[in-house]
Amino acid sequence: MSICEDFFSSNPQPTNYDILSNKIKDFCQLHKHDKVVLITSGGTAVPLERHTVRSLENFSQGTRGSSSAEYFLKSGYAVIFLYRLKSLEPFTRHFSDINIFDWLVVDNENESSQIKVGSQYVSTLLPILKKYKEVMNSGKLLSIPYISLSDYLWLLRAACNALSSLNGKALLYLAAAVSDFYIPLDKMPTHKIQSDNGAPNISLHLVPKILEPLVHSWVPNAYVVSFKLETNTSLLHSKARRALEKYHHKMVIGNILQTRKYQVIIVTENEDYDIVLSEEEKVQNVEIESKIVEYLCKKHDLFLNS
Amino acid sequence: MSICEDFFSSNPQPTNYDILSNKIKDFCQLHKHDKVVLITSGGTAVPLERHTVRSLENFSQGTRGSSSAEYFLKSGYAVIFLYRLKSLEPFTRHFSDINIFDWLVVDNENESSQIKVGSQYVSTLLPILKKYKEVMNSGKLLSIPYISLSDYLWLLRAACNALSSLNGKALLYLAAAVSDFYIPLDKMPTHKIQSDNGAPNISLHLVPKILEPLVHSWVPNAYVVSFKLETNTSLLHSKARRALEKYHHKMVIGNILQTRKYQVIIVTENEDYDIVLSEEEKVQNVEIESKIVEYLCKKHDLFLNS
Numbered sequence: 001m002s003i004c005e006d007f008f009s010s011n012p013q014p015t016n017y018d019i020l021s022n023k024i025k026d027f028c029q030l031h032k033h034d035k036v037v038l039i040t041s042g043g044t045a046v047p048l049e050r051h052t053v054r055s056l057e058n059f060s061q062g063t064r065g066s067s068s069a070e071y072f073l074k075s076g077y078a079v080i081f082l083y084r085l086k087s088l089e090p091f092t093r094h095f096s097d098i099n100i101f102d103w104l105v106v107d108n109e110n111e112s113s114q115i116k117v118g119s120q121y122v123s124t125l126l127p128i129l130k131k132y133k134e135v136m137n138s139g140k141l142l143s144i145p146y147i148s149l150s151d152y153l154w155l156l157r158a159a160c161n162a163l164s165s166l167n168g169k170a171l172l173y174l175a176a177a178v179s180d181f182y183i184p185l186d187k188m189p190t191h192k193i194q195s196d197n198g199a200p201n202i203s204l205h206l207v208p209k210i211l212e213p214l215v216h217s218w219v220p221n222a223y224v225v226s227f228k229l230e231t232n233t234s235l236l237h238s239k240a241r242r243a244l245e246k247y248h249h250k251m252v253i254g255n256i257l258q259t260r261k262y263q264v265i266i267v268t269e270n271e272d273y274d275i276v277l278s279e280e281e282k283v284q285n286v287e288i289e290s291k292i293v294e295y296l297c298k299k300h301d302l303f304l305n306s
Numbered sequence: 307m308s309i310c311e312d313f314f315s316s317n318p319q320p321t322n323y324d325i326l327s328n329k330i331k332d333f334c335q336l337h338k339h340d341k342v343v344l345i346t347s348g349g350t351a352v353p354l355e356r357h358t359v360r361s362l363e364n365f366s367q368g369t370r371g372s373s374s375a376e377y378f379l380k381s382g383y384a385v386i387f388l389y390r391l392k393s394l395e396p397f398t399r400h401f402s403d404i405n406i407f408d409w410l411v412v413d414n415e416n417e418s419s420q421i422k423v424g425s426q427y428v429s430t431l432l433p434i435l436k437k438y439k440e441v442m443n444s445g446k447l448l449s450i451p452y453i454s455l456s457d458y459l460w461l462l463r464a465a466c467n468a469l470s471s472l473n474g475k476a477l478l479y480l481a482a483a484v485s486d487f488y489i490p491l492d493k494m495p496t497h498k499i500q501s502d503n504g505a506p507n508i509s510l511h512l513v514p515k516i517l518e519p520l521v522h523s524w525v526p527n528a529y530v531v532s533f534k535l536e537t538n539t540s541l542l543h544s545k546a547r548r549a550l551e552k553y554h555h556k557m558v559i560g561n562i563l564q565t566r567k568y569q570v571i572i573v574t575e576n577e578d579y580d581i582v583l584s585e586e587e588k589v590q591n592v593e594i595e596s597k598i599v600e601y602l603c604k605k606h607d608l609f610l611n612s
Contacts, residue, residue: 045363051537051563053483057351057363086392092407100406101398101438104423104431115428115435117410117421125410126419132407177359180501191538192563195486199510206505231357232497257357257498 041065042084062087347371348390368393
């Protein structure tokens, strides 16, 4: 049994697995003539105890994934958004820092009470709310939440199974910040780790490299894009290139934690390509995801027409 | 230098420390004749790298803290709500699982567009929204967000400094799930831990027991309540009692992860007291925090009148 298969056989399915995987299947069936992108977004939780009080988290608010989802929708894709519960989601992300209660006012003018958005906020909210309603009415966005690493991997595989029949029309945009490390169930203490005997050493294990079976077995004909996040600039390009050479997928998008909102490098088999926001674009609040998605859509179309 | 002082001198203040600690100071000044409760709520993030990609998290959605805040406000307390950013907050917590965009409708009947809450949702939202508006108008709720363990401890100390002049009228309700472990800055790698050389061992260190200086130096006259969360029922009572005997504060509220919504034990110097929801109360969606806060308010009044 491969290391990946071993992971699935020793980590149980998420409790609502059948419901969620059926939703994904139905969505892919409905959009079988469309271009469909699977976007993964947000971090993963790796439990350190079976009755979990503590977990290891990868940093991600889901900015890249949720913002890219909007641009893919705008470009006509149907979007499966596999995201960490409570991380940013398309459209609502623009208001994640406000308390919506502060924007609501109670209107007692009529006989029955009404609750309205304060008139001073309408112009900010309206265009985004309208786009959200359009997208939801079109049925082109399916959001699937996960929390733990294990749930993520189960749902990723389910999505790949459903997407495989779309062949090249399926685009995988693996932007989630997935843990490289975890503790296998059989090595995990049952109860909360106690602090009475001093601080523990936590022995982590490597998460199986899921990109290997994903590219070669699960969706062998899809257009697969992975991400590489580093904090050390000198490692980024070589690690991105090495990942592409190892898994033979279509593209690696590399970014540095500190500059990820302004700068990414794109590595394909034949090309290195940098996307950098100009000072003017920064001032205009251009989102780098608009440029990443634009570039990617072109590449995907070229691939489909080749 | 004590271990706690050492922690503060080796972990820098949060960036907005001065603004937040002044807000707390002003709030305590404004409410110097009131009973004021400091509620801490939600988990803490412990970074594993200086440029942080990974962190250790304590599980907490902030249910206990955010719900208790509402009951303290109802009982006339002014509330400082020191909470983990993005964890549950009073009032909005009731709608944390819904996407508010699904509840909003665009109304084009008039010349200018309006955005309203759909009429079918008004009866659910209205009573809670009204309570929120009342509370915000009364100026009795101050919410202060944190993310990391270090930020939490800095702001906790700032709040204690501001509360100390209130003496016994200050109640501390330390419900946050604070990490027992961390990695000191000088032992922390600068960059993202690499997975090329296999999985790492993470050596954790003990977080200084902040309750010690808090009870004896920071707010020696306040009514201090701490929480103890365990997953193993057989440990809970003895650990709660031991904490009380060690720090000599007023109360420990103990709970088991799996049953925390229905059952807590309360340990004071002279008494053990259990709060357990009846089957009928569970059916009626009684929140156990209503009973915890009711009990605590009585005890606090007895203490103030003694």
